[in-house]
Amino acid sequence: MKEKYYITTAITYANAKPHIGHAYEEIATDVLARWRRVTGYDVQFATGSDEHSSNVEARARELNQPPQEYCDRMAEVFQNTWQALNVSYDQFIRTSDKRHHQAAKEIVRRVQAAGDIYPGHYEGWYCNSCENYYIETELKDGLCPTHGIKAVWLSEENYFFRLSRFARPLLEHIAKHPEFIQPVSRYNEVMNIINSGLKDISISRASTQWGIPFPDDPEHIIYVWFEALINYLSAIGFPDDMETFNRFWPADIHVIGKDISRFHCIIWPAMLMAAGLDLPKQVFGHGFIHLKGEKISKTRGNVLDPLELVRAYGVDPFRYVLLASGNFAGDRDFSEEEMVERYNSDLANDMGNLLNRTLTMVEKYCEGRVPKPPEAKDLTVMSDLSMMPELQWRMPEIWEELEKSTPQDMTLRKTAVNLYSMFDQAMEKMDFSGALAIVWNLVKQANKYIEESSPWSLFKQGKKIEGHDYDHVNLVMYNLLEVLRLVALYIHPFMPGTTPRILAQMGYAPEQKFEFPEDSYWGRLPSGQKIAKGEPLFPRIERDKVLKP
RNA sequence: CGCGGGGUGGAGCAAUGGUAGCUCGUUGGGCUCAUAACCCAAAGGUUGCUGGUUCAAGUCCAGCCCCCGCAACCA
Numbered sequence: 001m002k003e004k005y006y007i008t009t010a011i012t013y014a015n016a017k018p019h020i021g022h023a024y025e026e027i028a029t030d031v032l033a034r035w036r037r038v039t040g041y042d043v044q045f046a047t048g049s050d051e052h053s054s055n056v057e058a059r060a061r062e063l064n065q066p067p068q069e070y071c072d073r074m075a076e077v078f079q080n081t082w083q084a085l086n087v088s089y090d091q092f093i094r095t096s097d098k099r100h101h102q103a104a105k106e107i108v109r110r111v112q113a114a115g116d117i118y119p120g121h122y123e124g125w126y127c128n129s130c131e132n133y134y135i136e137t138e139l140k141d142g143l144c145p146t147h148g149i150k151a152v153w154l155s156e157e158n159y160f161f162r163l164s165r166f167a168r169p170l171l172e173h174i175a176k177h178p179e180f181i182q183p184v185s186r187y188n189e190v191m192n193i194i195n196s197g198l199k200d201i202s203i204s205r206a207s208t209q210w211g212i213p214f215p216d217d218p219e220h221i222i223y224v225w226f227e228a229l230i231n232y233l234s235a236i237g238f239p240d241d242m243e244t245f246n247r248f249w250p251a252d253i254h255v256i257g258k259d260i261s262r263f264h265c266i267i268w269p270a271m272l273m274a275a276g277l278d279l280p281k282q283v284f285g286h287g288f289i290h291l292k293g294e295k296i297s298k299t300r301g302n303v304l305d306p307l308e309l310v311r312a313y314g315v316d317p318f319r320y321v322l323l324a325s326g327n328f329a330g331d332r333d334f335s336e337e338e339m340v341e342r343y344n345s346d347l348a349n350d351m352g353n354l355l356n357r358t359l360t361m362v363e364k365y366c367e368g369r370v371p372k373p374p375e376a377k378d379l380t381v382m383s384d385l386s387m388m389p390e391l392q393w394r395m396p397e398i399w400e401e402l403e404k405s406t407p408q409d410m411t412l413r414k415t416a417v418n419l420y421s422m423f424d425q426a427m428e429k430m431d432f433s434g435a436l437a438i439v440w441n442l443v444k445q446a447n448k449y450i451e452e453s454s455p456w457s458l459f460k461q462g463k464k465i466e467g468h469d470y471d472h473v474n475l476v477m478y479n480l481l482e483v484l485r486l487v488a489l490y491i492h493p494f495m496p497g498t499t500p501r502i503l504a505q506m507g508y509a510p511e512q513k514f515e516f517p518e519d520s521y522w523g524r525l526p527s528g529q530k531i532a533k534g535e536p537l538f539p540r541i542e543r544d545k546v547l548k549p
Numbered sequence: 550c551g552c553g554g555g556g557u558g559g560a561g562c563a564a565u566g567g568u569a570g571c572u573c574g575u576u577g578g579g580c581u582c583a584u585a586a587c588c589c590a591a592a593g594g595u596u597g598c599u600g601g602u603u604c605a606a607g608u609c610c611a612g613c614c615c616c617c618g619c620a621a622c623c624a
Contacts, residue, residue, distance in 0.1 A: 015623085019624085185553075189554095327562085342573085345572080348586080352586090353584055448588065537584090
């Protein structure tokens with residue numbers, strides 16, 4: 001049986017349509033999910049929408065719609081957006097789903113039964129516009145700092161979650177599992193918060209109706225955060241389908257934005273402990289996207305619609321550029337200029353052009369078929385050495401011989417053969433730009449290799465490999481095609497639509513399936529296959545056309 | 550005020566205390582298989598400031614300056 005892998009994004013808040021920041025998280029998580037799938041895991045990838053809370057209710061009221069109807073529409077917008085971005089989620093969980101209601105109530109009951117919920121009351125300065133409490137020092141002359149209206153002293157009867165009790169168990173758990181909170185900067189942050197003391201938190205609201213009723217007290221609804229986190233359980237069947245649930249829980253990773261790490265690294269694990277469930281193995285709080293140094297902000301109005309970028313540049317280029325620079329742990333800057341630059345330099349010039357020029361040469365020098373590599377017999381032997389791919393290049397004597405006469409060919413092969421472990425390591429560290437850089441290093445090397453071996457003159461001279469009756473140009477072309485095949489495979493998690501396009505031009509059937517690591521071994525490209533050169537993968541974008549009026 | 554993240558060649562980013570690298574851009578040259586693409590070379594940095602520790606500091610310590618985020622809609 002395959003090993004399971006359960007991965008989630010944060011569910012999207014239904015008060016506005018998704019912007020590029022949401023897309024960033026969805027795409028990054030999708031890349032991880034896809035990589036796990038091709039490397040043989042049984043993956044569940046869950047995402048969804050967070051639909052309760054007074055903000056959502058207020059937004060619906062503004063639009064003169066019942067909250068449920070409004071949320072139905074938003075959930076559709078989210079799903080359409082993720083599909084347009086080619087996000088391969090398995091579950092889309094809505095917090096207004098019946099199954100989620102059941103899960104949330106069940107968790108509250110369990111935590112209650114454990115004695116970690118008690119009735120109490122909450123009071124403080126309350127702004128009717130933000131529907132939020134403030135502490136005295138936050139107010140400016142008794143006025144709400146955001147709305148400038150008078151705050152009122154309000155007192156509410158609420159249920160409280162005994163969060164304070166969990167400081168010690170949390171610290172113990174983190175000590176035992178230091179990888180629980182990633183990256184380190186988030187870890188430090190969370191440790192600071194825990195060490196400075198945890199207070200019990202109010203987990204019910206009586207002021208609104210839009211939410212999940214508190215078990216046995218329908219006057220109250222469950223506070224959104226407390227309830228929303230439970231989506232990670234309801235998405236995989238809790239509490240109805242415990243078989244599926246038990247297969248996939250605990251989550252292997254929650255991918256979230258750095259701003260909500262305290263909820264995921266403190267409240268959430270405490271809730272799970274209280275309810276007697278295992279904790280997720282890891283929470284990764286990624287950095288934010290800034291647009292030309294500025295924070296994305298609805299009030300600033302600089303939100304970039306991911307769908308517009310997809311329309312202008314294509315899904316795969318968008319996905320690529322989003323993850324090809326910066327680092328996922330820290331913040332990263334993005335601009336449409338960067339989009340165009342990286343599209344042109346990496347996709348059009350480096351990779352697209354490599355495919356194009358290679359296929360042209362195969363047509364001219366090899367009659368449009370994948371040439372036979374020298375001593376195909378030995379190549380088969382090499383595939384059997386697949387258990388140690390990093391040793392492949394050393395084994396057969398033929399290659400040692402070749403190395404003497406054609407050192408460039410061997411250098412290229414070595415790079416290609418070492419790809420898998422390096423790529424996998426980068427993915428393990430959530431280093432997307434690093435993983436792509438590793439692949440692009442091979443692409444660049446292949447372009448250089450063409451220059452150094454100049455197949456056009458090998459062909460004109462009919463040059464043979466030293467000591468063999470074998471046209472050197474065929475070796476060069478085979479190596480290039482093999483590099484392209486590997487590149488196509490490795491970029492699949494990032495650019496799932498591009499892989500089949502490359503393979504098709506190389507003569508594969510459209511439905512060609514592959515898996516790692518087997519298909520990443522050198523020499524899997526069958527010779528004799530007729531190539532089918534097509535249109536350039538990524539035609540260059542002319543700068544002038546881009547800069548909008 | 551508090552907490553957190555940063556300040557590295559024109560731009561965006563890297564560097565277990567040990568010759569400061571990468572991508573893009575710029576300049577010059579080369580090639581002709583290719584999407585005016587590709588390859589080579591060069592220019593461009595006293596790593597925010599000031600002290601300190603060390604044989605050795607972008608990296609550690611102290612102080613200061615500046616930018617950004619959280620706290621307060623937004624991954």
